[in-house]
Amino acid sequence: MVPMPAMARTAAAVAVLGPLLWGCGLALQGGMLYPRESPSRERKELGGLWSFRADFSANRRQGFEQQWYQRPLRELGPTLDIPVPSSFNDVTQAGELRDFIGWVWYEREVVLPQRWTQDPGTRVVLRIGSAHYYAIVWVNGVHVVEHEGGHLPFEADISKLVRGGSQESCRVTIAINNTLSLTTLPPGAIQYSTDPSKYPKGYFVQKTAFDFFNYAGLHRPVLLYTTPTIYLDDITVTTGMDQDTGLVNYQISVQGSQHYQLQTRLLDAQGRVVAQGPGDQGQLQVPSAHLWWPYLMHDHPGYLYSLEVRLTAQAPTGPVTDLYTLPVGIRTVAVTERQFLINGKPFYFHGVNKHEDADIRGKGFDWPLLVKDFGLLRWLGANSFRTSHYPYSEETMQLCDRYGIVVIDESPGVGISLVESFGNASLQHHLQVMEELVRRDKNHPAVVMWSVANEPASALPPAGYYFKTVIAHTKALDPTRPVTYVTNTNYAKDLGAQYVDVICINSYYSWYHDFGHLEVVPIQLTSQLEAWYSTYQKPIIQSEYGADAIAGFHQDPPIMFSEEYQRSLLEQYHLVLDQKRREYVVGELIWNFADFMTAQSTVRVLGNRKGIFTRQRQPKSAAFILRERYWRIANETSSLARSAQCAGNSLFTL
Numbered sequence: 153m154v155p156m157p158a159m160a161r162t163a164a165a166v167a168v169l170g171p172l173l174w175g176c177g178l179a180l181q182g183g184m185l186y187p188r189e190s191p192s193r194e195r196k197e198l199g200g201l202w203s204f205r206a207d208f209s210a211n212r213r214q215g216f217e218q219q220w221y222q223r224p225l226r227e228l229g230p231t232l233d234i235p236v237p238s239s240f241n242d243v244t245q246a247g248e249l250r251d252f253i254g255w256v257w258y259e260r261e262v263v264l265p266q267r268w269t270q271d272p273g274t275r276v277v278l279r280i281g282s283a284h285y286y287a288i289v290w291v292n293g294v295h296v297v298e299h300e301g302g303h304l305p306f307e308a309d310i311s312k313l314v315r316g317g318s319q320e321s322c323r324v325t326i327a328i329n330n331t332l333s334l335t336t337l338p339p340g341a342i343q344y345s346t347d348p349s350k351y352p353k354g355y356f357v358q359k360t361a362f363d364f365f366n367y368a369g370l371h372r373p374v375l376l377y378t379t380p381t382i383y384l385d386d387i388t389v390t391t392g393m394d395q396d397t398g399l400v401n402y403q404i405s406v407q408g409s410q411h412y413q414l415q416t417r418l419l420d421a422q423g424r425v426v427a428q429g430p431g432d433q434g435q436l437q438v439p440s441a442h443l444w445w446p447y448l449m450h451d452h453p454g455y456l457y458s459l460e461v462r463l464t465a466q467a468p469t470g471p472v473t474d475l476y477t478l479p480v481g482i483r484t485v486a487v488t489e490r491q492f493l494i495n496g497k498p499f500y501f502h503g504v505n506k507h508e509d510a511d512i513r514g515k516g517f518d519w520p521l522l523v524k525d526f527g528l529l530r531w532l533g534a535n536s537f538r539t540s541h542y543p544y545s546e547e548t549m550q551l552c553d554r555y556g557i558v559v560i561d562e563s564p565g566v567g568i569s570l571v572e573s574f575g576n577a578s579l580q581h582h583l584q585v586m587e588e589l590v591r592r593d594k595n596h597p598a599v600v601m602w603s604v605a606n607e608p609a610s611a612l613p614p615a616g617y618y619f620k621t622v623i624a625h626t627k628a629l630d631p632t633r634p635v636t637y638v639t640n641t642n643y644a645k646d647l648g649a650q651y652v653d654v655i656c657i658n659s660y661y662s663w664y665h666d667f668g669h670l671e672v673v674p675i676q677l678t679s680q681l682e683a684w685y686s687t688y689q690k691p692i693i694q695s696e697y698g699a700d701a702i703a704g705f706h707q708d709p710p711i712m713f714s715e716e717y718q719r720s721l722l723e724q725y726h727l728v729l730d731q732k733r734r735e736y737v738v739g740e741l742i743w744n745f746a747d748f749m750t751a752q753s754t755v756r757v758l759g760n761r762k763g764i765f766t767r768q769r770q771p772k773s774a775a776f777i778l779r780e781r782y783w784r785i786a787n788e789t790s791s792l793a794r795s796a797q798c799a800g801n802s803l804f805t806l
């Protein structure tokens with residue numbers, strides 16, 4: 153073994169500093185309701201330009217040694233203006249920032265409304281939608297919260313820090329470390345190269361086993377919001393049906409006092425109260441309920457009620473009211489040996505896998521991009537997507553509810569490839585991430601299944617216990633939804649498939665092997681699907697398939713990387729899927745919705761080109777094939793469509 157020089161060892165320590173030094177996996181406390189305005193709640197977005205500095209010091213510790221959180225960043229050296237939300241990687245001309253590993257520092261001064269600082273009955277919360285990967289937060293130099301994991305929100309009550317005196321503004325400082333280690337999710341490892349004839353002193357790179365660029369920074373909205381000091385902390389809703397009566401079960405948790413009253417009302421889309429009930433928990437009954445239906449399964453998809461929760465209490469400072477309104481869709485989900493049922497009707501996933509990824513902003517949240525993507529999904533006739541390979545923004549999930557786009561909600565358990573990433577520390581962290589994910593997304597009707605991982609090394613001996621535990625934990629957190637993980641392991645060797653409710657399989661026939669031989673696809677796909685089904689008797693989703701195509705490359709007869717090859721490969725898959733969807737295949741999700749950036753390698757030409765849209769969201773030929781197919785399937789499979797067709801009509805038109 154090559155001994156690690158002192159410099160590299162320091163870099164190693166720094167690179168994994170977050171999780172080792174600061175993280176200790178606190179148990180989840182409290183809820184994570186999306187911050188919505190209401191008569192009792194205000195919000196203040198902290199989007200825009202933040203001061204920024206990457207710590208390029210050799211040991212990456214300078215920011216801590218000089219306590220950059222104690223004074224404005226600009227007083228301690230040069231800063232950049234970096235937009236939030238955004239990845240920091242692609243917004244400047246600096247290659248070393250694009251590929252930076254270690255701590256970066258963000259800072260912003262926030263002007264506070266006077267009432268927030270002077271009213272003792274107001275609670276002020278700092279909320280960060282996502283900071284990739286490990287974050288430490290200070291307000292006015294005081295440490296307020298840390299968080300591990302790049303895709304889920306976290307927050308801190310900063311009322312005490314901003315209250316009183318002459319406070320008109322506060323300084324928010326956030327240090328973020330993008331280093332991935334064997335126990336992070338996704339996992340990674342820092343690789344040191346110490347041969348002075350080949351590498352500069354202290355050279356190290358981040359290795360990962362996943363196929364997307366490890367963008368980092370403040371990826372989602374950062375904001376302040378207020379609640380009263382006695383407040384609605386969490387709401388959990390599950391729904392069911394009894395004949396045509398919709399059942400809405402609610403459970404509410406309150407913080408700040410033991411003495412309060414709760415009143416809950418359910419309003420329909422026209423604002424009419426259709427049911428109401430008192431107390432922390434109960435069941436609302438909605439006669440002749442409008443169900444939440446997926447897009448293209450009903451002529452009014454995505455029907456949402458509003459659950460208005462009103463808390464009243466008596467605080468030392470006077471009477472308190474807190475109001476929160478949660479969108480609620482009434483629907484059921486169930487799985488049989490061969491079917492995936494939504495509202496008791498067979499549902500076929502004809503959709504996509506996505507990435508949060510675009511030019512310049514990287515993984516930064518962006519409304520125009522989101523609206524464009526949902527427009528394209530609807531154009532395509534896609535009724536679903538998987539949040540490959542990490543939880544997407546809360547705003548994305550809200551649009552899925554609203555438009556009826558069904559979601560397989562995936563954790564960042566991607567690239568779990570080494571036995572070291574199946575140990576206890578990894579497992580504990582994975583359980584914690586599932587808790588955070590379920591806590592955040594449990595109330596979205598669009599979410600119909602949890603995916604705990606993508607393509608883990610599920611043939612490795614510890615994988616059996618590992619996935620048994622993660623899946624059981626997820627089911628205990630949410631007994632109302634099926635759980636899966638996405639596999640590419642051989643059916644006979646997969647140690648976790650026995651625990652999943654739906655088998656999700658990725659395959660790349662005539663792409664990663666049998667190059668150019670499209671004729672092998674039907675035989676290989678048929679054999680695989682048959683083998684999985686006969687072994688497990690569970691419904692199957694073709695959760696990935698596809699081929700790279702560089703937009704504008706044409707070859708006929710088809711050759712790999714041409715648009716014609718991508719199209720033809722899809723058509724070969726469709727031949728088989730059209731047979732098997734009449735048996736036990738319950739879905740097909742193309743890889744991928746759009747081209748996306750990856751780490752550099754000889755098999756990636758400016759990223760992964762398996763998109764049916766370019767990274768700029770323009771269609772390749774394959775998009776038209778899929779569009780024709782998805783609309784046709786919608787017309788065949790929708791229950792309404794069946795009756796429309798009986799009458800000689802087609803329900804949905806392109």
Ligand code: GCB
Binds near residue numbers: 362541606640760
């Ligand atoms: C996969 C992975 C996905 C990759 C894709 C590919 O199986 O799940 O993350 O991007 O293959 O294009 O290789």
